Amino acid sequence: MDAAFxxxxxxxxxxxxxLLARHAGPGEVRAAVRTAEGHDPALWRRLAQGLGxxxxxxxxxxxxAGCTPTELALACEETGRALLPSPLLATAVLAxxxxxxxxxxxxxxGLLPRIADGxxxxxLAVPGGSxxxxxxxxxxxxxxxxxxxxxxxxxxxxxxxGGWRLYGEADRVLDGxxxxxxxxxxxxxxxxxxxxxxxxxxxxFHVRAEVSGGAPTEVPTDVPSGTEGLTxxxxxxxxxxxxxxxxxxxxxxxxxxxxxxxxxxxxxALAATGHTAAAVLAAxxxxxxxxxxxxxxAYVKEREQFGRAIGSFQAVKHRLADLYxxxxxxxxxxxxAAWDPAAGPLALAQALETGRTVAGEAVQxxxxxxxxxxxxAHLYVKRAAADELLFGPVHxxxxxxxxxxxxxxxxxxxxxxxxxxx
Numbered sequence: 001m002d003a004a005f006x007x008x009x010x011x012x013x014x015x016x017x018x019l020l021a022r023h024a025g026p027g028e029v030r031a032a033v034r035t036a037e038g039h040d041p042a043l044w045r046r047l048a049q050g051l052g053x054x055x056x057x058x059x060x061x062x063x064x065a066g067c068t069p070t071e072l073a074l075a076c077e078e079t080g081r082a083l084l085p086s087p088l089l090a091t092a093v094l095a096x097x098x099x100x101x102x103x104x105x106x107x108x109x110g111l112l113p114r115i116a117d118g119x120x121x122x123x124l125a126v127p128g129g130s131x132x133x134x135x136x137x138x139x140x141x142x143x144x145x146x147x148x149x150x151x152x153x154x155x156x157x158x159x160x161x162g163g164w165r166l167y168g169e170a171d172r173v174l175d176g177x178x179x180x181x182x183x184x185x186x187x188x189x190x191x192x193x194x195x196x197x198x199x200x201x202x203x204x205f206h207v208r209a210e211v212s213g214g215a216p217t218e219v220p221t222d223v224p225s226g227t228e229g230l231t232x233x234x235x236x237x238x239x240x241x242x243x244x245x246x247x248x249x250x251x252x253x254x255x256x257x258x259x260x261x262x263x264x265x266x267x268x269a270l271a272a273t274g275h276t277a278a279a280v281l282a283a284x285x286x287x288x289x290x291x292x293x294x295x296x297x298a299y300v301k302e303r304e305q306f307g308r309a310i311g312s313f314q315a316v317k318h319r320l321a322d323l324y325x326x327x328x329x330x331x332x333x334x335x336x337a338a339w340d341p342a343a344g345p346l347a348l349a350q351a352l353e354t355g356r357t358v359a360g361e362a363v364q365x366x367x368x369x370x371x372x373x374x375x376x377a378h379l380y381v382k383r384a385a386a387d388e389l390l391f392g393p394v395h396x397x398x399x400x401x402x403x404x405x406x407x408x409x410x411x412x413x414x415x416x417x418x419x420x421x422x
Contacts, residue, residue, distance in 0.1 A: 005074075013074050016051060020082040026376040029241065032085050037178045038234070038243030039085040047086065048118020054092045055116030058100070062112035069276050073283035073338040080287030083379055085241040087121040090175040093280050095122035095183050097273045098198060102258040102266065107200070111181065123179035125247045127154035127186075129171040131390055134185060135274025137345050138396035142267045155186040155249060157199060164256055166199060166249040172390065176245030177234040179203065184247070184254065185270075196266055199254035203227055228253060239386030241379070278344030279337035281391055285351035285384070286331045289358040292380040293323050296362045303367070316365065323358050330354040349397035355384040 058064025
């Protein structure tokens with residue numbers, strides 16, 4: 001493994017940090033989360049079309065940059081540092097890899113270029129509200145409980161003369177209220193032969209116009225254009241920078257992602273996406289922790305007590321030094337996971353724990369002002385807590401990683417016992 005970053009990777013980090021410093025300060029973040037979209041559409045267009053963030057890890061044939069998850073992780077580290085509300089995580093980290101892995105050529109050609117240029121955002125909707133379980137981060141996602149198991153609950157799919165129809169609901173869908181395309185995990189086949197498949201539910205007509213010889217041509221996507229029976233409700237969330245929604249489907253038309261013959265291992269694709277997503281999330285959590293630490297260091301240099309800056313007191317120095325070591329250790333783990341996604345869940349566990357610790361200490365070291373609603377310190381606390389609720393908890397991430405590594409004996413029997421206990 002070569003731990004050194006390339007000049008191109010360093011440039012991605014530098015350019016994005018400079019841009020966010022100018023356009024994503026605490027005031028801009030607070031204003032963005034109160035928009036209907038939950039993010040700043042103008043800034044998103046600049047990030048997508050100017051810097052190409054959504055297409056960093058997409059193949060060049062679909063308008064992407066053809067980079068590795070490392071570049072995407074570096075970008076998300078910077079967005080995490082600014083606590084930037086954006087559809088980047090839901091679209092580029094969760095949805096786009098599944099379309100790339102499972103979509104038909106027509107679906108990939110119609111959807112991925114629009115994702116790459118930022119004109120289409122997407123969200124992954126899984127029943128039960130357990131994103132971590134669906135992505136195989138805290139347990140075996142081939143077990144049925146996380147998605148309803150084909151019984152009552154979850155999202156059910158049936159195929160008729162008019163195509164696929166979905167019925168059910170999914171809670172805590174990241175950016176689900178504003179996404180132009182929903183990827184919905186649903187059961188089909190009925191209990192006990194039920195299996196989980198992924199379906200495309202558009203919230204707009206997905207036809208991309210291309211200029212070829214001066215005349216526009218329509219590119220089909222194999223996605224129905226109707227949103228009949230679809231209701232999306234933005235939820236009040238702990239972390240405003242992570243907009244969540246409830247998606248209700250009442251006999252809603254949908255298109256199967258891929259074909260039935262090619263989607264036999266949907267759970268495997270979800271787990272593979274989950275490992276890469278965990279690495280990117282770890283980098284983002286490290287960025288948030290580093291941002292909180294930097295703001296705290298700057299504050300203790302200015303805040304005076306007994307005639308001297310509180311940062312000059314040895315007790316404060318020791319606390320900050322401990323936090324710095326935690327952040328750097330979590331950063332190293334996140335960078336390694338970006339190179340080897342199999343280490344993603346463990347890196348995510350370490351990053352989430354680090355973020356929680358650093359955010360809590362940041363509030364303490366800011367003193368009374370750190371507890372006020374006007375100060376941004378509480379935003380870091382909410383981000384750390386919300387991320388663990390969505391993609392953790394930490395002990396489950398570590399437990400499942402230990403089970404997969406065989407640290408407790410036979411993996412299959414231990415995993416079965418773990419799922420029964422859960």
